[in-house]
Amino acid sequence: MSEEYVVRLKDLKKTFDGKDFVLNGVDLEIPKGSLTVLIGFSGTGKSVLLKHMLGLLKPTSGLAEVLGQDLSKISSDDMISFRQKFGVLFQNAALFDDMTTIENVCFPIREHRRDLKNAQIIRLAETRLKLVGLDVKDYGKLPSQLSGGMRKRVGLARAIALDPELLLYDEPTTGLDPIMTEMVDNLILSTHKHREGLTSIIVTHDLYAAFRLGDYVAMLNQGKILLFGTPNDFMKSENELIRKFVNKGVKKGESTSDN
Numbered sequence: 001m002s003e004e005y006v007v008r009l010k011d012l013k014k015t016f017d018g019k020d021f022v023l024n025g026v027d028l029e030i031p032k033g034s035l036t037v038l039i040g041f042s043g044t045g046k047s048v049l050l051k052h053m054l055g056l057l058k059p060t061s062g063l064a065e066v067l068g069q070d071l072s073k074i075s076s077d078d079m080i081s082f083r084q085k086f087g088v089l090f091q092n093a094a095l096f097d098d099m100t101t102i103e104n105v106c107f108p109i110r111e112h113r114r115d116l117k118n119a120q121i122i123r124l125a126e127t128r129l130k131l132v133g134l135d136v137k138d139y140g141k142l143p144s145q146l147s148g149g150m151r152k153r154v155g156l157a158r159a160i161a162l163d164p165e166l167l168l169y170d171e172p173t174t175g176l177d178p179i180m181t182e183m184v185d186n187l188i189l190s191t192h193k194h195r196e197g198l199t200s201i202i203v204t205h206d207l208y209a210a211f212r213l214g215d216y217v218a219m220l221n222q223g224k225i226l227l228f229g230t231p232n233d234f235m236k237s238e239n240e241l242i243r244k245f246v247n248k249g250v251k252k253g254e255s256t257s258d259n
């Protein structure tokens with residue numbers, strides 16, 4: 001194998017009710033070190049696909065291999081160490097409401113790094129918070145005392161706490177205003193570039209971001225990957241559905257300055 005893939009999905013199928021296939025033969029290979037954006041209409045199964053990569057859902061059939069591990073064969077012990085290798089940031093950041101900024105970031109480190117002393121754990125958490133641009137004065141605040149943008153930063157600091165090889169985002173900018181969206185997009189990009197070899201996968205409906213950020217874009221439609229390619233491949237595609245998507249994305253990009 002000349003290229004190393006962090007995610008390999010082969011003819012992946014998923015049905016919840018035994019008749020309707022949300023995923024109906026997904027083939028997808030994501031190269032190590034890339035930033036890939038997964039797009040598709042709402043309700044097409046993007047989150048379901050992401051959950052298969054995390055081992056949170058089991059395929060009905062087909063192969064889901066992540067970081068060289070066939071997830072259908074993983075033992076629960078291996079699952080614990082597997083989970084340390086990736087970070088996840090969901091739309092709502094999912095912080096612990098009763099924990100301060102610093103404690104939220106310390107949490108996964110305490111769970112997985114039993115070898116570290118408390119002072120080392122705190123120091124590690126602080127380096128992550130610094131990386132995402134949070135000010136020391138906010139380390140002792142509760143999530144309710146932070147703005148939406150700051151909560152995202154804390155969520156991202158927590159996602160990168162254990163220095164993951166794979167970082168997954170599910171709709172990280174949904175519901176944010178355009179300025180905040182740009183801030184979070186830039187944060188995703190700088191986080192990706194900061195760590196050599198990090199693979200990032202972002203699910204988004206924001207096409208402008210997809211074309212700006214992605215090394216690759218994958219479009220999920222009717223249970224399959226309609227196209228996996230560079231943003232340029234998408235621009236050049238003559239597929240009618242892709243053209244529709246691309247035109248929408250470019251229009252939005254052009255109009256961000258006046259809304």
Ligand SMILES: Nc1ncnc2c1ncn2[C@@H]1O[C@H](COP(=O)(O)OP(=O)(O)O)[C@@H](O)[C@H]1O
Pocket residue numbers: 016022040041042043044045046047048049
């Ligand atoms: N745990 C589940 N049980 C049953 N159906 C589900 C479950 N999770 C997702 N679905 C269904 O799968 C489809 C795809 O959902 P989802 O992946 O959330 O879409 P997207 O993220 O692309 O908007 C939807 O029809 C949804 O209702």
Ligand SMILES: [Mg+2]
Pocket residue numbers: 046047048170171
């Ligand atoms: Mg979703």
